[in-house]
Each structure stands twice: as structure tokens, then as C-alpha cells.
Amino acid sequence: MNTHSFKLDNTMAKRNILVTGGSGFIGTNFIRHALKIRPDWEILNLDALTYAGNPLNFDDLNEDNRRNYKFAKGNIKDSQKLNEIFSQTNFHGVINFAAESHVDRSIAKPDEFIETNVTGTFRLLEASRKFCKSTRDFRFIHISTDEVFGSLGSEGYFTETTPYNPSSPYSASKASSDHLAKAYFCTYDFPAIITNCSNNYGPYQFPEKLIPLMIMNIIEDKPLPVYGNGKNIRDWLYVIDHCEAIIKVFEEGTPGETYNVGGNAEKQNIDIVHLLCKLLDERLQRTGKETSCNLIEFVTDRPGHDKRYAIDSKKIREKLGWKPRFDFMEGMKLTIDWYLDNMKWVESVRSGTYREWIDTNYKDRGKSL
Ligand code: NAD
Ligand code: DAU
Numbered sequence: 015m016n017t018h019s020f021k022l023d024n025t026m027a028k029r030n031i032l033v034t035g036g037s038g039f040i041g042t043n044f045i046r047h048a049l050k051i052r053p054d055w056e057i058l059n060l061d062a063l064t065y066a067g068n069p070l071n072f073d074d075l076n077e078d079n080r081r082n083y084k085f086a087k088g089n090i091k092d093s094q095k096l097n098e099i100f101s102q103t104n105f106h107g108v109i110n111f112a113a114e115s116h117v118d119r120s121i122a123k124p125d126e127f128i129e130t131n132v133t134g135t136f137r138l139l140e141a142s143r144k145f146c147k148s149t150r151d152f153r154f155i156h157i158s159t160d161e162v163f164g165s166l167g168s169e170g171y172f173t174e175t176t177p178y179n180p181s182s183p184y185s186a187s188k189a190s191s192d193h194l195a196k197a198y199f200c201t202y203d204f205p206a207i208i209t210n211c212s213n214n215y216g217p218y219q220f221p222e223k224l225i226p227l228m229i230m231n232i233i234e235d236k237p238l239p240v241y242g243n244g245k246n247i248r249d250w251l252y253v254i255d256h257c258e259a260i261i262k263v264f265e266e267g268t269p270g271e272t273y274n275v276g277g278n279a280e281k282q283n284i285d286i287v288h289l290l291c292k293l294l295d296e297r298l299q300r301t302g303k304e305t306s307c308n309l310i311e312f313v314t315d316r317p318g319h320d321k322r323y324a325i326d327s328k329k330i331r332e333k334l335g336w337k338p339r340f341d342f343m344e345g346m347k348l349t350i351d352w353y354l355d356n357m358k359w360v361e362s363v364r365s366g367t368y369r370e371w372i373d374t375n376y377k378d379r380g381k382s383l
């Protein structure tokens with residue numbers, strides 16, 4: 015443990031943690047996992063419940079976990095709501111997941127990405143700063159992405175000192191929010207810490223992102239839209255490994271620092287799609303049928319599509335002792351099983367504005383879903 019350690023002293027009372035965006039993919043996994051492994055945390059989840067947030071994600075919490083969980087519907091842009099929340103509870107920390115997160119949506123309509131990711135983060139920082147009395151008692155963890163660094167060529171890795179070079183409105187908005195968090199540390203000594211993580215996969219991910227979209231389309235025998243030549247590379251991390259990295263950073267990270275988090279699992283998109291076809295064909299015992307790979311359609315590329323992401327996570331591994339627990343194949347099998355067992359969840363999140371979005375934005379890109 016380093017000198018800035020913020021780990022709970024066993025003699026202390028409960029810790030109050032404000033999680034924003036906790037009803038989305040990573041936030042849900044984070045809250046569910048933290049409630050299990052940190053019984054001394056009381057979590058308030060503040061979420062605006064956009065298309066990406068699902069309040070049903072917490073319906074099956076057991077009694078112990080339910081006692082430590084509260085929900086408030088609200089927007090991180092709403093300063094009044096934030097002040098109200100901060101005036102009611104003495105928080106030990108804020109973990110900010112709230113964001114618009116889908117690159118394709120940011121290309122089609124960037125407005126809300128600037129509103130939530132930039133203005134919303136600014137308002138949350140401002141409300142937290144007013145509330146935070148001393149660096150000793152508080153942490154603000156800003157959850158960010160490796161996309162702020164732009165694209166890599168065939169070699170090299172993103173480190174914490176790689177210059178920012180975002181390509182999409184999404185990554186530019188996240189870069190902007192990172193700069194704000196950093197500026198609050200430099201200017202006000204506000205104890206913000208940033209994590210920049212690679213692509214997550216696992217349960218509760220909205221079926222617009224590559225892995226859950228392909229899983230659902232394979233199950234439903236629909237076309238599998240691969241952008242460009244399918245050779246773009248992402249570095250994949252099982253979501254629970256990301257959640258554990260965030261807990262490490264919250265408890266032991268140094269204010270003002272940033273930590274890269276990645277899985278050392280670089281894959282071409284087309285290889286992921288082939289693997290999902292193989293695993294699902296086996297799992298669904300589609301033996302008499304042609305392979306699901308026949309459903310693959312190469313479609314118009316994403317504009318500004320970053321070629322390759324790869325994270326060097328040496329700093330968090332060496333300084334905080336974090337490392338991923340799930341290997342890629344294990345994580346993929348767990349993810350597939352979760353979607354097969356939770357088709358009702360998929361239906362519930364798809365029944366909102368999702369269909370409308372697909373119809374208006376994807377038709378002219380050659381996607382026929
Ligand atoms: P998500 O889209 O699944 O969830 C976002 C959540 O934020 C939803 O519950 C939504 O309702 C809520 N939200 C949106 N706008 C809000 C607002 N103005 N006020 C309050 N709540 C709001 O996103 P995710 O994939 O879980 O990503 C969470 C965070 O992690 C984001 O900041 C994202 O940039 C970052 N991140 C994601 C990945 C990934 O692979 N998914 C990787 C690295 C970093
Ligand atoms: O790297 C971290 C980022 O990972 C996060 O910051 C983002 O919030 C998260 O959405 C994710 O961004 P990507 O753009 O990498 O994820 P997505 O699942 O949208 O796409 C992964 C790759 O697959 C990308 O190269 C585009 C490609 N793709 C995606 C979709 C949805 C396809 O080929 N076909 C598709 O239908």
C-alpha cells in the first residue's frame with residue numbers, strides 16, 4: 015500500500031460512495047461486485063436512465079446487498095440535484111461512470127456527448143469540489159477510456175504519458191472531461207484520479223456494442239455487420255477485471271495520477287466474430303446447420319475508425335498490484351452464457367428507443383439488422 019492509501023480502516027463506520035451512471039454496463043457490474051466484496055460500502059447510484067441505463071439490473075439483489083444500495087434518478091448536468099445529494103450525505107468518494115458511450119452514436123449525433131461527458135462531468139466535479147473538505151477524506155474517480163489516445167500503428171502501446179489525440183466526438187468529449195478532472199487536481203488540489211481503460215465485455219452490455227450485438231444476431235440468425243475489412247484491433251478486458259482495478263485505484267491510487275487498465279488481449283474484430291460464431295454454434299448445437307460465419311457482412315467502415323488500441327498497464331500492475339483474473343476465452347464463455355440466460359433483459363433494453371435508432375442511423379451504412 016502506498017503513502018496515499020485510502021483503504022478502509024476496519025474500525026471506521028460505513029463508507030458512502032456516490033456512483034454515477036451505475037445503471038449502465040460497467041456501472042451495474044461495478045455496483046453488484048462492490049456490494050459483494052465491500053460489505054462496508056453504502057452505494058448511492060445516481061443515473062439519468064437514458065436508453066443505456068436499466069433500473070431492473072438491481073431487482074435481484076439479495077437482502078444484505080439491497081440494504082447497502084440506493085438509487086436516485088438524476089442527471090449529472092443538474093447542479094441543483096447534485097447539491098441536494100451532497101448536502102444529504104457525507105460521501106467518501108464519487109465514481110463517475112455517467113457518460114454517453116457509443117462511438118457510432120457520437121458520429122451520428124454528437125450533441126449529448128458534449129452535454130453529458132463534458133458539461134456533466136464539469137458540474138459533477140464542481141459539486142464534489144464544494145463538498146470535499148480535505149484530500150484525506152475523499153476521492154473522485156473519473157472513469158475514462160483508451161480512445162482518448164487515438165489510434166496506434168501495428169506496434170507500440172498506450173502509456174499514461176501518451177499524448178491525447180482523440181478521433182471521434184465521443185473520444186474528444188472524454189478527453190475533454192479527463193482534462194477537466196486533471197485541472198481540478200492541479201488548480202484546487204481536488205483529489206481526482208483518472209482511469210483509462212480498454213474495451214470491456216461481459217454481462218449487461220447494451221446490444222449495440224460489438225460483442226453483445228454479434229451474440230444476439232448469431233442467436234437470432236441475423237446479419238453480422240463487420241466494419242471495413244474487420245482488421246481493426248481492440249484490447250479486450252472482462253468487465254469484472256475493470257471493476258476490480260477501479261476499486262484498487264479508489265482505495266490505493268494517488269490523487270492527480272492516471273492509471274491505464276487493459277487486458278493484454280488484442281484481437282482483430284473479424285477474429286472475435288468468427289470465435290463467437292464457433293462458440294455459439296457449439297453451444298446451441300447447431301450441428302446440422304451451416305456455420306453462422308455465413309451471416310458475416312462487410313459493411314461501410316466507421317468514419318475515423320481507429321485502427322488499433324493496446325494498453326500498457328504496467329503502472330497499475332506494479333504500483334497497485336492489480337492484474338486481470340479472467341482470461342479471454344473464459345470471459346467470452348461467461349458472457350455468451352449470460353446472454354443466453356438473460357434474453358428477457360435484452361428484450362427489455364431493446365424495447366425502448368433502440369429500434370428507432372437502428373432504423374434511422376444504420377440503414378444508409380449498409381447495416382440491415
Ligand atoms: P453505458 O452507456 O452502458 O452506461 C452509461 C450510464 O450512464 C447509463 O446508465 C446512463 O443512463 C447513464 N447516463 C448517461 N448520461 C447521464 C447523465 N447525464 N447523468 C446521469 N447518468 C447518465 O456505458 P458503459 O459502457 O458502462 O461505460 C461507463 C463509463 O466507462 C463511460 O464513462 C465510458 O466512457 C467508460 N468506458 C467504457 C468502456 C467500455 O468498453 N464500455 C471502456 C473504457 C471506459
Ligand atoms: O476502447 C474503449 C471503448 O470501447 C469505450 O471507451 C467505448 O465506450 C466502448 O463503446 C468501446 O468503443 P469501441 O468503438 O471500440 O466499441 P464497439 O463495440 O462499438 O466497437 C468495437 C470494434 O468493432 C470497433 O473497431 C468497431 C467494430 N464494430 C462495431 C460494431 C458495433 C463492427 O465492426 N461492427 C459493429 O456492428
